Amino acid sequence: MSPWSPSEFEGAVVAVTGAAQGIGRSIALAFAAQGANVAVIDVQEAAAQAVVREIEAGGGRAVAVACDVSKRESVRAAVGAVTDSLGGIRVLISNAGITRPAMIRKMTDEQWDQVVGVHLNASFYWLQEVVEPMIEAGGGRIIFTSSSTAQNGSIGQxxxxxAKSGMLGLMRSAAKELGRYNILVNAVAPAALTDMTRTVMTDPKFGADPSKSTLRRFAEPEEIAPAYLFLASSASSYMTGQVLSVDGGSMMVR
Known part of the structure; x- marks a missing residue:
């Protein structure tokens, strides 16, 4: 049996933030294809609704939930909306992200605060809001979308x-604290070409270079999603506090 067969995820509630496009959309579609009930969470509600229609057209079940993940009250409302519509969240994937690239000497406080808010603060808000229900349910999975940038650094970012490095500290600490409750906390560190990353990955001034990957190319979002299926499945039942790099080998190329 495949470690992420429909029988394992059938009816499970999976919440994916930043699911209207890019990696998040691919994750939502992948879980829906395996029988999960998916909450497509995004600040762009119309785009989230389009993903829901795509899932429903394939015979799956999903709901769109509008959420500004950088705001605590919006996250709390979103968790409530998901629970009311689908049931308690079994798998949380904190994936929402933005980029506001600028060189150090030109970066504004607003650019700093926006990125930290959407990536790091949001991950904490979601973590804190789902922990108690997961404990009451007997466990769950929390997966953060970090980045190869957290480990390699990036010019202009x-x-x-x-924010992505801070997310890894958050993930490891949460894994240590929540393991006793059967809540496994991990992260995926991808390097994929998406609408969000296109500018920094294709503009030479930011130093992105596909030759730094042993595969000599950037990943497509669909190549990243299986890592989340693995970390949410029973195949990873003894993995927590780990970073799964899906970066074409860039971490080993210096």
Missing amino acids: VNYAA
């Missing part, structure tokens, strides 16, 4: 690299 001190805000993004700092």
Whole structure:
């Protein structure tokens, strides 16, 4: 049996933030294809609704939930909306992200605060809001979308690299604290070409270079999603506090 067969995820409630496009959309579609009930969470409600229609057209079940993940009250409302519509969240994937690239000497406080808010603060808000229900349910999975940038750094993205690095500290600490409750907490560190990353990955001034990957190319979002299926499945039942790099080998190329 496949470790992520429909029988394992059938009816499970999976919440994916930033699911209207890019990696988040691919994750939502992948879980829906395996029988999960998916909450498509995004600040762009119309785009989230389009993903829901795509899932429903394939015979799956999903709901769109509008949420500004950088705001605590919006996250709390979103968790309530998901629970009311689908039931308690079994798998949380904190994936929402933005980029606001600028060189250090030109980066504004607003650019710093926006990126830290959407990546790091949001991950904490979601973590805190789902923990109690997961404990009451006997366990769950929490998966953060970090980045190869957290480990490699990136020219023009001190805000993004700092937020993604902070997310890894959050993940490891949460894994240690929540393991006793059968809540496994991990992260995926992808390097994929999406609408969000296109600018920094294709503009030479930011130093992105597909030759730094042993595969000599950037990943497509669909190549990243299976890592989340693995970390949410029973195949990873003894993994927590780990970073799964899906970066074409860039971490080993210096």
